[in-house]
Amino acid sequence: MPALWIFIAVLVLAVLGFVLGRQRALAMVDGDSRHLHSLPNYYGFHVGIWALMPALLVLAVWLIVQPMLIDTSVKSMIPDTSYTTAGELSLVMSDVRRVADGLDLAVERGALTADEAMSLDAGATDVRALLGGVGVAIGSDVQPAVLEAAQAYRASTATGNMVRTVIVLLLALGGLGWALSRTAPDFRARNSVEKATLGLLIAAxxxxxxxxxxxxxxxxxxxxxxxxxxxxxxxxxGTTWAPSFGGGSELGILPLFWGTFYISIIALAVAVPIGLFAAVYLSEYAGPKIRAVAKPMLEVLAGIPTIVYGLFALVTVGPMLVNVFGNEGALGLGWMSGGTAVMTAGLVMGIMLIPFVSSLSDDIINAVPQAMRDGSLGLGATKSETVKQVVLPAALPGIVGAVLLAASRAIGETMIVVMGAGAAARLSLNPFEAMTTVTAKIVSQLTGDADFASPEALVAFALGMTLFVITLGLNIFALYIVRKYREQYE
Amino acid sequence: MYDSPKSDSTVKHAIKIAANKVQVFYGDTHAIKDVDVQIEDKTVTAFIGPSGCGKSTFLRTLNRMNDTIDICRVEGEILLDGENIYDKRVDPVQLRAKVGMVFQKPNPFPKSIYDNIAYGPRIHGLAKTKADLDEIVEKSLRRGAIWNEVKDRLHSPGTGLSGGQQQRLCIARAVATEPEVLLMDEPCSALDPIATGQVEELIDELRESYSVVIVTHSMQQAARVSQKTAFFHLGNLVEFGETSQIFTNPKDPRTESYITGRIG
Amino acid sequence: MTDATVQPGAEGRPAKSGSLLEQDARTKRRNAAEARFKFYGMAAVGIGVIFLILLLVSIVRNGVPAFTQTFVTVPIYLPEDKLDKSGVRDPDVMRKVTTFGYAPLLDDALVKTLEENGIEMPFAKPAKLRDMVSSSAAAQVRDTVLANPDLIGQTVDFKLLASSRVDGYMKGRVTRESLARDKNLDAEHLDIVDQLHDLGALERSFNWAFIFGSDASESRPEQAGLGVSMVGSLFMMIVVLVLSLPIGVAASIYLEEFAPKNRWTDLIEVNISNLAAVPSIVFGILGLAVFIQFAHLPMSAPLVGGLVLTLMTLPTIIISTRASLKAVPPSIRDAALGVGASKMQSVFHHVLPLAMPGILTGTILGLAQALGETAPLLLIGMVGFIASNMPDGVAAGFLSPNSAMPAQIYEWAKRADPAYYERAWGGIIILLVFLMTMNIIAILLRRRFERRW
Incomplete structure (x- = not known):
C-alpha cells in the first residue's frame, strides 16, 4: 500500500476514533455530559490523537529510514569493479533506482507480469528497450549487476512496504483501542489532549x-x-579561481572573497551615509507630513524583490555607468569596458540597503530617550549639535549593530551580484572591472552540468559553509550589540 | 531643616523676565490663559499648583523649549531684559544659553562627568584653551556642590552617579554655560529626601548669582526655597506674590483651598 | 555646602551681555552648520526617493511594451492536396503533415499579400519573407487546422505573431542601423513592415499570451509568456501558506505563551532571529542537499520550492506572530483563567482570535517576501527549465517540473536578448502588481482590525 493510502487510512481511523471515543464517554454517563471530567469532544480528540500520532510518527520515520537501509544494502551488491569514485557509485545507484522504478512502471502498465519482472535476465531480454517502451529512458544498456541490484532493491522495497503497512495500521488500531479502553467519566481527557497539543507546539x-x-x-x-x-x-x-569540469580545477576562494568584500564595501559606502542621514532627518527634523510620505516610499524600496534590483543593475545601471566611465564615455576615462562590474553591483546593492539601514537606525535613534535631547537643547545646543554630540554617540552601539546586519545582507546577497557583477574571478583594485562573489559562484557551480560528486560542484558547499559561518558570526554579534543597546534604555 | 534667608525678600531686585498676556495652545487645547508675571533677578520664584495646571508648560515657554513640540503655539510676549524672546529675530539657541534649564528627571549624557559639564561651554565657545575649560568645569562642579564627590573620577561616566548626584551634575552642567536665569522643572521629584535637601540647599546658594524659577508640586518645598510664589490653576495664574504672603494670607479662595489641601 | 566657595561675579559673563535680537558671529556660524546638516538629511531622503523613482520609471518604461505585441494579419489558403491528401478530415491522419509542410503555405500567403497590395518583393526566395513572422507561425496554422479540419480548402485570415525583430522595430527597439549587424532580418523587411503597417495588416495589440501563456525557446521571445511560471508560483505559495501558517502560529504560541525560560528556549529564540538573517542562497543549498539529494524529491518541482521558501519565511512569520500575541494584554488571559479555563483554552479561545489579524498581516507579508525570492530557486533547478506546458492536474502542479515568476524573469534576463529583457521587465511589472496587492491587503487588514489596548 503506498504511503499516501496508509496516511488516509490512518486519518479515517482517527476520525472513527473521535466518534467512538465521544460516544463511549457519553454512553458511560447516560448522555449527561455534566458527569464527565472534560467536555465530550476532548474524549473524542483523545482517542483520535492516540490513533493518529504514534502511527504517523512511525510512518514518517519509516519513510526516511527504509530507503537509507535499502540503499546501503544494495550498494554492497554492486561489484567494486564497476566504479572507481564515490561519484560513479552514486551514478550507478541512480541507474539502479531508475531501473527498479521502470520495472514497477512496466508491471503497472501490464508490459510485464510481477513474476516476469522478478525473474528478468539481462542477457536474455533487452531491458533498456523494454523500459523505453514504458517511457523510462536509460542512458546505456543495463548491466547484469545493475539489474540484479535493481531486483534486490525492488524485493526489499516491497517487503519493507508490506511490513510498514501492517505495522502502521496495527499501531493506529492499537492506539485507538487503548485510548478507548481508558475512556471513563473521571478520566482527565482534557489534560491528556492538552499535553499532546503542547507536544505539537513544541515540535513546531x-x-x-x-x-x-x-x-x-x-x-x-x-x-x-x-x-x-x-x-x-x-x-x-589559493589566489586563482579556475574551475574546469574536465578536472584540474584551481579553486582558491580568495578572489571570490575579494569580490564579495569589495562589492559590500561599495554598497555600504552608499547605504550607510544615505540611510543614516535619512534616518536622522526623518526622526529629528521631518514634520509628520513629510514623514508620512517619505517613510513608506523608502520602505517600498525595501519590499522590491532582489531580482528587480538585479535586472536594474544589468540593464539600466551598468550601461549608464559605461556611458560615463567607459571607453567612449562622457568622461572619456576608459575605465570600464562592460556593464557588469563591481561598481554596478555595489551601487545597486547600496540602493537596496538604504531602507534597511534607515529603518533600523530610525528605531535605534528613537530609542534614545527624549530627556537626552531636552538636556542638550536646554543648554542651548542646536539640533544638529544635539544629534551629533548626544544622540548619535548614545545610539552608536545600535547603529554599529545595524551596519553589521547590513553588511551581512550585502555579503549574502545573490541576485544582484549574479546579474550585475560579472563572472570573472579576479583580484583587482579597479571597481569598474567585473568581479565575482562567493554567492554568485555557489549559483554557477550548482546550476552547471557538473556531477554532484565532483569537486567543482562540491566546492559550492564549502563556499556556502564559509558564507554561512561569516554571516552567522556577523548576525550573532550584531544582534547581541543591538540587544545590549536596547536593554540600556529600557 | 535649615534656615532660609527669607529676610532679604523685601529687598527690591530688577525685573529679569516679564510675561505679558501669554497664551499657550497645544493643538486645540488652550493650556495657558492670559498669564502676566514678573520674575525678579537674584530671586527664587516658585510655580505651584495641581498637576496639569500648566506650571511646567509655562516654565518651558520661558526658554522656548516648547519650540521642540510641533503642535505647541505661544501668543503674547515674554520680555527678557526688555527683549521679547518670541521676536522673530531671536535665536532660541542663543536664548537658551542665557536661560538654562534643569529637568524633572536627572538626564546626564552618556559621557564622562567632565564631558557632561564641558558640553555647554564647548558648543558656546566659552573656553579658549584646555586650561580654561578645566577651570570652568571645576568652577561649575563646585557651584553644583558636587566637586568633592567627583573630583577623583571626572572621566568616569556621569550615568554612574546616584540620583541626587546626577541631578546636581545636571545643575552644574546648566550653570557651566553662564546662564542668567535658571529654570528648574520639579528638580527634586525623582530624588530621595536627603538628596532633595542637598539640592534645595544648592538652589538657595544659586540665588545669589541667578534668577531661579522652580516648578514644584510640593508646597513645603516652595515655602522652603522661594521668595516669590505663583499659584497656577487650570491654566490661569491665580495668584502671585511674596511666598510668605501666599502661604500665610492667600487672597484668592482657590489658593487657600490648594494650600490647605482641599484641591490638588 | 563647603563646595560652593567660588563666588560667581561679574567676571563670569563675558559674551553674554549682547542683545538677544541680534545673532553673534558664533551663533551665525552654528546656525549655518545646522542648516547644512539639515540639508544633508533632506538630500539623503531625496536621494532615496530619486532612486525609487528611477527604478520605477525604469521598470515601467522598459516593461510596458511587453504587454503589447505586433501581429500580422495574413489570409492563408489551406490546400487540401497538401494538408489532407486522404480527404477524410481525420486529425490523426492529418497530424502526419509537420510544420515543414505548412511553411510553404505561409510563404505563398505572404507573397500574395505583397502582390495584392502592390508592395515590391525585394527577395529572390519567398522563404526569406517568413523571417518577418515568428517561427511559431507555421505551428500556429497547423494547430488551428488540426483543431478545425473543415477549414481546409478555404482561405482563412490568420493573425500571426510578428518576429521579435519586427516587434522590436515597431516598439523602437530595433532600428535600421542595428539591423546591419543582424542576420535575422534585413532593412528590406522593414520597408515591407512599414507599408503593411500603413495598410493596417500589421499592428500592435494587447498580448494576453504574455500574461497567461507559456515560456518559449530562446529564439522565440515574441511567443514567451509568464502564465505557466505564475501557476508554478501559485503552487509554491499554496505549499508555503499551508505549512508556514500553522507551524509558525504553533511555534509562536509555544514560545510566547508556554515556553519556560530555559536554555532550550533561549537556543530556539537565538536560532530564529539568526535564521531570519541567514542569506537566502543558503536555504537553496539546504533544499538541494536535503530535499533533492537526500529525500529524492523531484528537481524543479514547486513542492520543493515551496518547502524551501517555507523554511525561509518561517522565522519572519514567527517573529511577527509573536509580536501580535504579545500585543494582546495579559488581562485577557487573566480573565479567561479566572473563569476556570485551562491555559490552553485561554490561548486558543481568547488570545489567538484577538491576535489573528496581526498574524494574517504578518503571514501575507511573509508570503510576499517568498513570492519575490529567487536565489534559492536557482539551486533547486527552477531556472533553465523551459516552462512550456501547464501542469495537467493538482498532483502534477506540485510535483512536475515548473518555474516560478522570479525564476522565469531571471531566466529571460539571462538570455541576453533585448527582446527578452523587455519581457523580463514586463514580468517584473506583473510580479510587482502581485506584491503590491498583497501589501495593500495586509495594510487594509491592519487598518481594519488594528486594536489599541
Whole structure:
C-alpha cells in the first residue's frame, strides 16, 4: 500500500476514533455530559490523537529510514569493479533506482507480469528497450549487476512496504483501542489532549532548530567530501579561481572573497551615509507630513524583490555607468569596458540597503530617550549639535549593530551580484572591472552540468559553509550589540 | 531643616523676565490663559499648583523649549531684559544659553562627568584653551556642590552617579554655560529626601548669582526655597506674590483651598 | 555646602551681555552648520526617493511594451492536396503533415499579400519573407487546422505573431542601423513592415499570451509568456501558506505563551532571529542537499520550492506572530483563567482570535517576501527549465517540473536578448502588481482590525 493510502487510512481511523471515543464517554454517563471530567469532544480528540500520532510518527520515520537501509544494502551488491569514485557509485545507484522504478512502471502498465519482472535476465531480454517502451529512458544498456541490484532493491522495497503497512495500521488500531479502553467519566481527557497539543507546539517550535541543523549538516557533510577531493589549504589560500569540469580545477576562494568584500564595501559606502542621514532627518527634523510620505516610499524600496534590483543593475545601471566611465564615455576615462562590474553591483546593492539601514537606525535613534535631547537643547545646543554630540554617540552601539546586519545582507546577497557583477574571478583594485562573489559562484557551480560528486560542484558547499559561518558570526554579534543597546534604555 | 534667608525678600531686585498676556495652545487645547508675571533677578520664584495646571508648560515657554513640540503655539510676549524672546529675530539657541534649564528627571549624557559639564561651554565657545575649560568645569562642579564627590573620577561616566548626584551634575552642567536665569522643572521629584535637601540647599546658594524659577508640586518645598510664589490653576495664574504672603494670607479662595489641601 | 566657595561675579559673563535680537558671529556660524546638516538629511531622503523613482520609471518604461505585441494579419489558403491528401478530415491522419509542410503555405500567403497590395518583393526566395513572422507561425496554422479540419480548402485570415525583430522595430527597439549587424532580418523587411503597417495588416495589440501563456525557446521571445511560471508560483505559495501558517502560529504560541525560560528556549529564540538573517542562497543549498539529494524529491518541482521558501519565511512569520500575541494584554488571559479555563483554552479561545489579524498581516507579508525570492530557486533547478506546458492536474502542479515568476524573469534576463529583457521587465511589472496587492491587503487588514489596548 503506498504511503499516501496508509496516511488516509490512518486519518479515517482517527476520525472513527473521535466518534467512538465521544460516544463511549457519553454512553458511560447516560448522555449527561455534566458527569464527565472534560467536555465530550476532548474524549473524542483523545482517542483520535492516540490513533493518529504514534502511527504517523512511525510512518514518517519509516519513510526516511527504509530507503537509507535499502540503499546501503544494495550498494554492497554492486561489484567494486564497476566504479572507481564515490561519484560513479552514486551514478550507478541512480541507474539502479531508475531501473527498479521502470520495472514497477512496466508491471503497472501490464508490459510485464510481477513474476516476469522478478525473474528478468539481462542477457536474455533487452531491458533498456523494454523500459523505453514504458517511457523510462536509460542512458546505456543495463548491466547484469545493475539489474540484479535493481531486483534486490525492488524485493526489499516491497517487503519493507508490506511490513510498514501492517505495522502502521496495527499501531493506529492499537492506539485507538487503548485510548478507548481508558475512556471513563473521571478520566482527565482534557489534560491528556492538552499535553499532546503542547507536544505539537513544541515540535513546531523545534523546526527552527531542525532547519539550522539541516543547514549545518548538509553544509558540513558535503564540505568534508569536498576537502577529501581538494586540499583545504589550497581552497582557503589559493589566489586563482579556475574551475574546469574536465578536472584540474584551481579553486582558491580568495578572489571570490575579494569580490564579495569589495562589492559590500561599495554598497555600504552608499547605504550607510544615505540611510543614516535619512534616518536622522526623518526622526529629528521631518514634520509628520513629510514623514508620512517619505517613510513608506523608502520602505517600498525595501519590499522590491532582489531580482528587480538585479535586472536594474544589468540593464539600466551598468550601461549608464559605461556611458560615463567607459571607453567612449562622457568622461572619456576608459575605465570600464562592460556593464557588469563591481561598481554596478555595489551601487545597486547600496540602493537596496538604504531602507534597511534607515529603518533600523530610525528605531535605534528613537530609542534614545527624549530627556537626552531636552538636556542638550536646554543648554542651548542646536539640533544638529544635539544629534551629533548626544544622540548619535548614545545610539552608536545600535547603529554599529545595524551596519553589521547590513553588511551581512550585502555579503549574502545573490541576485544582484549574479546579474550585475560579472563572472570573472579576479583580484583587482579597479571597481569598474567585473568581479565575482562567493554567492554568485555557489549559483554557477550548482546550476552547471557538473556531477554532484565532483569537486567543482562540491566546492559550492564549502563556499556556502564559509558564507554561512561569516554571516552567522556577523548576525550573532550584531544582534547581541543591538540587544545590549536596547536593554540600556529600557 | 535649615534656615532660609527669607529676610532679604523685601529687598527690591530688577525685573529679569516679564510675561505679558501669554497664551499657550497645544493643538486645540488652550493650556495657558492670559498669564502676566514678573520674575525678579537674584530671586527664587516658585510655580505651584495641581498637576496639569500648566506650571511646567509655562516654565518651558520661558526658554522656548516648547519650540521642540510641533503642535505647541505661544501668543503674547515674554520680555527678557526688555527683549521679547518670541521676536522673530531671536535665536532660541542663543536664548537658551542665557536661560538654562534643569529637568524633572536627572538626564546626564552618556559621557564622562567632565564631558557632561564641558558640553555647554564647548558648543558656546566659552573656553579658549584646555586650561580654561578645566577651570570652568571645576568652577561649575563646585557651584553644583558636587566637586568633592567627583573630583577623583571626572572621566568616569556621569550615568554612574546616584540620583541626587546626577541631578546636581545636571545643575552644574546648566550653570557651566553662564546662564542668567535658571529654570528648574520639579528638580527634586525623582530624588530621595536627603538628596532633595542637598539640592534645595544648592538652589538657595544659586540665588545669589541667578534668577531661579522652580516648578514644584510640593508646597513645603516652595515655602522652603522661594521668595516669590505663583499659584497656577487650570491654566490661569491665580495668584502671585511674596511666598510668605501666599502661604500665610492667600487672597484668592482657590489658593487657600490648594494650600490647605482641599484641591490638588 | 563647603563646595560652593567660588563666588560667581561679574567676571563670569563675558559674551553674554549682547542683545538677544541680534545673532553673534558664533551663533551665525552654528546656525549655518545646522542648516547644512539639515540639508544633508533632506538630500539623503531625496536621494532615496530619486532612486525609487528611477527604478520605477525604469521598470515601467522598459516593461510596458511587453504587454503589447505586433501581429500580422495574413489570409492563408489551406490546400487540401497538401494538408489532407486522404480527404477524410481525420486529425490523426492529418497530424502526419509537420510544420515543414505548412511553411510553404505561409510563404505563398505572404507573397500574395505583397502582390495584392502592390508592395515590391525585394527577395529572390519567398522563404526569406517568413523571417518577418515568428517561427511559431507555421505551428500556429497547423494547430488551428488540426483543431478545425473543415477549414481546409478555404482561405482563412490568420493573425500571426510578428518576429521579435519586427516587434522590436515597431516598439523602437530595433532600428535600421542595428539591423546591419543582424542576420535575422534585413532593412528590406522593414520597408515591407512599414507599408503593411500603413495598410493596417500589421499592428500592435494587447498580448494576453504574455500574461497567461507559456515560456518559449530562446529564439522565440515574441511567443514567451509568464502564465505557466505564475501557476508554478501559485503552487509554491499554496505549499508555503499551508505549512508556514500553522507551524509558525504553533511555534509562536509555544514560545510566547508556554515556553519556560530555559536554555532550550533561549537556543530556539537565538536560532530564529539568526535564521531570519541567514542569506537566502543558503536555504537553496539546504533544499538541494536535503530535499533533492537526500529525500529524492523531484528537481524543479514547486513542492520543493515551496518547502524551501517555507523554511525561509518561517522565522519572519514567527517573529511577527509573536509580536501580535504579545500585543494582546495579559488581562485577557487573566480573565479567561479566572473563569476556570485551562491555559490552553485561554490561548486558543481568547488570545489567538484577538491576535489573528496581526498574524494574517504578518503571514501575507511573509508570503510576499517568498513570492519575490529567487536565489534559492536557482539551486533547486527552477531556472533553465523551459516552462512550456501547464501542469495537467493538482498532483502534477506540485510535483512536475515548473518555474516560478522570479525564476522565469531571471531566466529571460539571462538570455541576453533585448527582446527578452523587455519581457523580463514586463514580468517584473506583473510580479510587482502581485506584491503590491498583497501589501495593500495586509495594510487594509491592519487598518481594519488594528486594536489599541
Amino acid at each position: 517550535a523545534s523546526i527552527a532548530i531542525l532547519t539550522t541543523l539541516g543547514i549545518v549538516l548538509s553544509l558540513i557533510f558535503n564540505t568534508i567530501e569536498f576537502f577529501k577531493l581538494y586540499p583545504a589549504s589550497e581552497f582557503f589560500f
